[in-house]
Amino acid sequence: MKKxxxxxxxxxxxIAAAPVLLxxxxxxxxVPPSTVAVSGFGVVRAQPDTVRMDILLRYxxxxxxxxxxxxxGMVRQAMEILQDAGVEDRNIATMxxxxxxxxxxxxxxxxxxxxxxxxxxxxxxxxxxSGGRASGNVSDxxxxxxxxxxxxxxxxxxxVRNTAELHYRARELAYRDALEKARQYAGxxxxxxxxxxTVAEEGGVMAVPRQTRAAGQVMFAADAMPVAAxxxxxxxxxxxxxxxxxxxxxxxx
Numbered sequence: 462m463k464k465x466x467x468x469x470x471x472x473x474x475x476i477a478a479a480p481v482l483l484x485x486x487x488x489x490x491x492v493p494p495s496t497v498a499v500s501g502f503g504v505v506r507a508q509p510d511t512v513r514m515d516i517l518l519r520y521x522x523x524x525x526x527x528x529x530x531x532x533x534g535m536v537r538q539a540m541e542i543l544q545d546a547g548v549e550d551r552n553i554a555t556m557x558x559x560x561x562x563x564x565x566x567x568x569x570x571x572x573x574x575x576x577x578x579x580x581x582x583x584x585x586x587x588x589x590x591s592g593g594r595a596s597g598n599v600s601d602x603x604x605x606x607x608x609x610x611x612x613x614x615x616x617x618x619x620x621v622r623n624t625a626e627l628h629y630r631a632r633e634l635a636y637r638d639a640l641e642k643a644r645q646y647a648g649x650x651x652x653x654x655x656x657x658x659t660v661a662e663e664g665g666v667m668a669v670p671r672q673t674r675a676a677g678q679v680m681f682a683a684d685a686m687p688v689a690a691x692x693x694x695x696x697x698x699x700x701x702x703x704x705x706x707x708x709x710x711x712x713x714x
Contacts, residue, residue, distance in 0.1 A: 495713045496658060499642040503634025504704040505627045509619035512586050512599055512698070515556065516606065517613040519579040525560050528578035535609050536580055542605045546598055548584055557581035581615070587622060589698070603694045619698045631705040636660070639709040652713040663706040 518539065520531035543553060563577045586599055606612055621627065640654070647654050 495652065496710050497643050497646045497713055498708065498710040499639050499646065500663070501635040501637070501639025501642070501707045501709060502704065503631045503636075503638060504702055505631045505634070506700045506702055507621050507627055509621055509698045509701050510587070510589055511620050511622045512589055513583060513618045513620070514586070514614065515581060515583045515616040517579060517581045517615050518609070518611065519577060519613070520611055521563050521575045521577045523575050525576040525578065528576050529560070532578040532580050535611065536582070538609050539582060539606060539612070542602060543584055546602050548586060548602075552585040552587070554583050555580060556583045599696055600694045603696075619701065621701050621703070624703055627703040628705070631703050632707070635705040635707045636709065639707060640711075643709065643711045643713075647711070647713045650713070655712040655714055657709055658712050659710045661708045663708055
């Protein structure tokens with residue numbers, strides 16, 4: 462009799478526990494929502510309105526003081542040219558000042574040539590024209606800088622000064638691109654887009670030159686020769702690309 466009662470109790474306990482076990486199984490599990498994750502890319506092109514130039518002034522003499530005096534004179538010439546052209550002082554900065562010995566290496570070993578002084582200057586010219594070419598003012602500045610013996614152009618970079626509106630448009634295009642992709646994937650799977658769940662920028666919004674022109678290391682002519690009108694420096698500016706890349710996850714049903 463006691464064994465029968467014990468068996469009955471075990472059976473009742475099993476029946477009572479069954480709903481709990483079912484609730485912990487597949488039937489009670491919450492099914493995660495369906496999502497689709499895609500990337501979006503947007504790019505906006507604009508013509509540059511600003512150019513930055515980096516020049517190096519150097520001279521080698523018997524002593525460091527003599528070399529520096531010559532470089533100081535070259536810097537004064539460059540500053541006068543930039544100021545006459547309307548470049549503001551706030552847009553002109555010294556990037557490097559260096560003194561070092563200079564040697565000639567030959568079969569007989571090292572031969573001392575003198576002391577070298579160098580000064581690198583960076584300056585920015587705003588409001589170049591919007592016709593796809595640098596303004597005549599930029600060309601005039603370069604043509605006048607050529608008259609400084611020993612000057613070196615180390616780099617030139619065209620850019621857009623105010624990019625806030627261009628960045629906004631690039632983000633908008635990137636989101637539209639992502640939404641179009643997500644709608645296609647949802648349609649292929651027999652679903653539709655409900656809303657965006659997450660949006661993340663990949664590397665932020667960037668502005669880069671579409672093509673690099675007149676950049677790199679270029680030595681100016683050493684002789685101070687007058688520049689004929691037809692020989693004036695030509696500066697195609699190309700375009701600047703402002704782009705945004707994003708990752709978006711959409712809820713679909």
